[in-house]
Each structure stands twice: as structure tokens, then as C-alpha cells.
Amino acid sequence: MSPARRPADRLDADALELLRSIARRGSIARRLEDGAERAVLRSIVEATVALFDAEASSIALFDPGRNQLVFEVAAGEQGQGVIGLAIAPDQGIAGYVFTTGQPLALSEVERDARFGRGAAEATGYVPRSLVAVPLIDDSGSLGVLEVLDKRSSAAFSLRDIELASVFARQATVAIRASRVERDMASLLQGTLAALASPGGTTDPPSAATPATVARIVELATRDLDGDDEGRLWAIVDRVARLRQADPGELDLLAEILEVVARRAERRASQRRRSGRARGVE
């Protein structure tokens, strides 16, 4: 049996450049992404509370590592206690909706002697009524969106379920998008591992040794943090920090960027004009 070729031999310059560009995008996305998923989900539960005029709204996501549904974000006067609560994925209303994909609404739940009281009381708030809809797409269930206690009504209607489902769909799209970004690095790692394996891409990634993978990752990403990219990274980092900015600061920034962009456009168009003029000569 011939010895496996060194992985770097099998990657031509084009492939390396492609990998470099994937790695670059992944790095940028990773720097920008930190906290973005949570921010989007928080804005969705805040919008849900406002739309329904509800006491609380929350989103629980399935954590495969713990095999639990974990309440990640919540909004509303009665919502905060639930954050961090973890439940089994087949227990309670949230578990049922997560497991079956069937949305439902319940009211007068306090009449039920044992229904989820332990979990509900742990949050400091036991709802009179709730609607729970799955965060679901064709790739499966991600979690559950719950809305508790409409102030204007003792129960949720069928239309409320449908409206909550629209919000749940937004949340699902947001989570999928940010997970794609977050998974970019591991995707790159997996692809490289497959490329590095002696049998080519058909072998499982585990066929490559960590050392070969590390070598290819190093080759592919060698220039990313070099001097050429320094200015780009500085901008990326600053954009990421803008999440803390208040609306006034964002307006100011937008104005500054607008001025810079207009100036750049003017200069580019001047360059084009002078280029054309030279061409005529």
C-alpha cells in the first residue's frame, strides 16, 4: 500500500484560495455573530408581548447536548423568571409542542392539580392561559415559542395560534441563519478533514489525523490575520461593538458612512471619467 500523500500536495492554489475566502467569511461572521441570535430572539419575544398585550412571552430552544429544552429569552412583566429554566423535551406543554409539532392553546390551566406546576412555580409565575407553537422547519424542531396571559382576554383564540406561528417562523429563520454562520468554522474543519483523508471526500472526517487537519487549516488561514487584513479586522470588530450603541450614535454613524460613501463614489466616478478621456485620446 502506498503511503498517503501529504494533504497539502492535494490542494492546488485555487482550492487554497477558496478555502481562504470561506475561512475569511467564517471569521467575520463569527466576530459579528456573537450574541446576534439572542438579540434577534429577544426582539421577537418583545414584539410578541406587544402584539398580544401579554404578560410574558418566551422562547425555549432544544439543547441536544443536555437533551433538554432551555428557555433562552423572555419578555414581558412576568417573563424574566423563566430564563435559564431547562425541562425534559417530552414534558409539559412546551415539551409536547416541541415533540409533536402541534401548536395549542390552554386556559384555566390552574385548575389542573399537577400540570407543570413545579416548572411554572419555579419561574415565579403560574399563567392562567398560554399558547405554545413550535419553532419548526423542514429540518426539524428547534424549540417552542410561548405566550402567557393576554391582558385583554381570558383565553387565546385559533387566530392567536396562527399569529404566534408567524412569529415562531421568524424566530426559526433567524436561528437557522445565525447557526449557519456559527457552523461555518466547523464546516470548514470538517471539509478539510475529509479532503485530508487518504480516501478523499468519501471517507468520514475522522479518517484524517488532527495534525493533518491542523496543517491544512493553517495553510488555508495563514494570511487571514496578516497586515493586509488588519484594517478589515479593525472595522469588523468595531461594527460588532456597535450592538451597544444607542439610536443617536447609530444615526451619527449612518451619516458619517453616508458622507464617506458619497465621497468614494465621487472619486470613483472621477477616475472613470478621466480613464474614458484618456481612452479617447
Added chain:
Amino acid sequence: MSDSDLPAWSEPFVGDRRSSLLRSRPLGDLDRAAVFDGADGAGVTVAIIDSGVERDHPAVGGKLVRSVVIEFDEDDEPTVRPDSEAIDVVGHGTACAGIIHGLAPAADLVSVRVLGPDNKGKGQIFAAGLEWAIAEGATVANLSLSSRSEAMFPVFHDLADRAYFTNCLLVSAANNVQGASYPSLFASVVSVAAHDVADPWTWFYNPAPPVEFGAYGVDVEVAWKGGGHAVATGNSFAAPHIAGLAALIRGRYPEATPFEVKTILAATANQPG
């Protein structure tokens, strides 16, 4: 936001929109009394594929004759084991059982608990539960759940055919989330969405599938876990109303096929208006 943005299988069955269901029926109106008066579901077995059924709940009337739970064994194969305690881990299956028992008090009930604790395998658990219910000779199976897994499509398609050919009527809640879901959207399955008329004896037939029947599913007083009750809304509470009616039809006409039961349900449905 426009109505067209909403995942609204229930839409044809609610309020003014019901008028779209008005049609001239090929068989005319079948006399409801002739079909249902005196029918009690005796001799019929209804499987409730759900979160379990609480055997001692008063709403179940002592009619739970068998209870199993589907779980993965150590080889990750779904297996069936008896659930001697006959519990409901959520309350939902007991709610369905109570609705069915309320309509068909003499029907036997069998609980098939399929809420796998692992998200990844739940389609397999559900399919194994359905397969078991069909093999054990259930007359009607109530499915207030469905799977969206493409990988499970052929499995559920095969099971839906098997049920049809062995004379087991599958009654499934329409899934109100956009996109395909199995087996609720298969032609041989009775797919049910909720209407808002507070009456278990009001149901509508929708000539524009995939969702063919609308039944009581808004603010339904249901049995719940721990001997309790709740008021519930959702397609999953509409399905057991149709399952209960199907049990009555099969009790009266034990030889009726799924096709005939569906026809009788359509011919005895309320005309809108």
C-alpha cells in the same frame, strides 16, 4: 399582515368563511339519526397515539383497556413495552381520550405513548407506535401529531396504506405549521382542523383537501393530567371528535371500510349557514 401569510388549515371552518363549504352533495343529506341514534361504539377499539392516557381519569370512564409506551432499546431500535401504570406525561392524550369517550362511551381505548425523549428519533418512535396499533387491530387510530421528516415519508406512506387495507381508519390533526407533514396529508387519512362552534356534534366537510373535516377544537373543555381539566384550543382537539364519530359509525356498521366511514362522515356533516 395579510391572511394569506397565515398557516390556516382551520380557515375554511371558522366564522363567515364556512360559506365556502356549501355545496350540493352527491348523496344528498344522509339522515344523521339513522346513523348515530343508539350508536355507542361498542365493539370498536380506538388507539390514541399521543402522550399517554391516564387510566384513572374520570373522563376516560374506565374504558382504557391497554396501554403501551414506545421507546428505543439499547440497540436504538424502537420497542413496545406495556405501561402498567398507564400514565400521561403531558395531559394531551387524556384530553383526546376524554373527547372520544364522551362521544363513543362503549368503545375500548388503547393508549400508545410515543413522545420519545429524544428529538432525533421521535419520527421513528411515532411510526413504531402507529405500526403497532395497526398490527394490533385498532379500528380507529387518533393521531394528534405528525412528522415533518422527509426521511419518514415512505415509512408513513406505507403505514397509511397498510391501515387502509386492514380497515383501520387513521384520523389525524392537521398540522397548522406550513410545509408537509405526515401522515396527516395523505389521501387515505382523515385530516381534521378546528372550527369554533362550541358543539361536539357539529362537524363540516371541506371538498377542497388536504384537510377534509372541521370539528370542535376551540375552547374545548378537556380532561388533563392529574385528574384535572383545562380549556384547550387546537387542531389536536378537533381530531378526536372525528375519531369518536368514526367509532360510532364503525360500531353501527362493523364492516364499514375507511372509504365508507369517510363518506358517511361527509354525508352527515353540517351544511354551513
